[in-house]
Amino acid sequence: MHTNWTDGNNAVIEIAQSAGRLRLEYIAITDHSKTLGIVGGLDKGRLEKQRKEIKRINQTNSDNKVTILTGVEVNILKDGSLDLENNILKEFDVVGAAIHSHFSLPKNEQTKRITSAMYNSHVEIIFHPTGRRIQQRQPLDLDIEKIIDASKETNTILEVDASPERLDLQDEQLKNLHAIYL
Numbered sequence: 001m002h003t004n005w006t007d008g009n010n011a012v013i014e015i016a017q018s019a020g021r022l023r024l025e026y027i028a029i030t031d032h033s034k035t036l037g038i039v040g041g042l043d044k045g046r047l048e049k050q051r052k053e054i055k056r057i058n059q060t061n062s063d064n065k066v067t068i069l070t071g072v073e074v075n076i077l078k079d080g081s082l083d084l085e086n087n088i089l090k091e092f093d094v095v096g097a098a099i100h101s102h103f104s105l106p107k108n109e110q111t112k113r114i115t116s117a118m119y120n121s122h123v124e125i126i127f128h129p130t131g132r133r134i135q136q137r138q139p140l141d142l143d144i145e146k147i148i149d150a151s152k153e154t155n156t157i158l159e160v161d162a163s164p165e166r167l168d169l170q171d172e173q174l175k176n177l178h179a180i181y182l
Contacts, residue, residue: 002073005050006031009037012050012068013057019066028094029054030071030127035083039107044088047072051091060110069093078102080116082123089122096125096159099140103131107141114142115150125157132168140167 001015002008004021010018014027019027031050032041036141042050051070071094075083082089082097089095097117105113117123129147130139161168 001029002031016066016068024066026067028069028071030096033072033074034083035075035091073098075100075115076117080113096127097123098127099131110140111143111146114147117154118150118154118156125159126161128159128166128168129158130168132166136167
């Protein structure tokens, strides 16, 4: 979830309280990292402050019974590297990665970008894998089969983003994903 630390609407404590009312046991806060400046992406210092806030809330909000996992949505750079170093990423409970720029790269380069991120031992999730935004941006040109194969090899989760403006992954991709994991 994104909070008002970047492009979300609510504070960490408000999200935790809502999650508690929904009887959730865990939530993960995964605000954007530093190179996504348009939404106030978090640098090392701000990420550390947020992690301390989450730790404090977890310790002092025992009646809530929701454990807040610390996380981050790192940006996959053009060359497939990430915009945060591994010594920072290792401090988080959950690390997701996503593409937020260079949407028109050729299929092989775009596929390599995502699979390179998947081979980083700290990346556990690829957020909105195709980058699709309905009526705003076409899906990335990807070899989705290679990405699915890499997800299986690296145990990296591919997010199914059911937000109405994304619907990413698409139905045929999910059918193929399901067949691979059976």
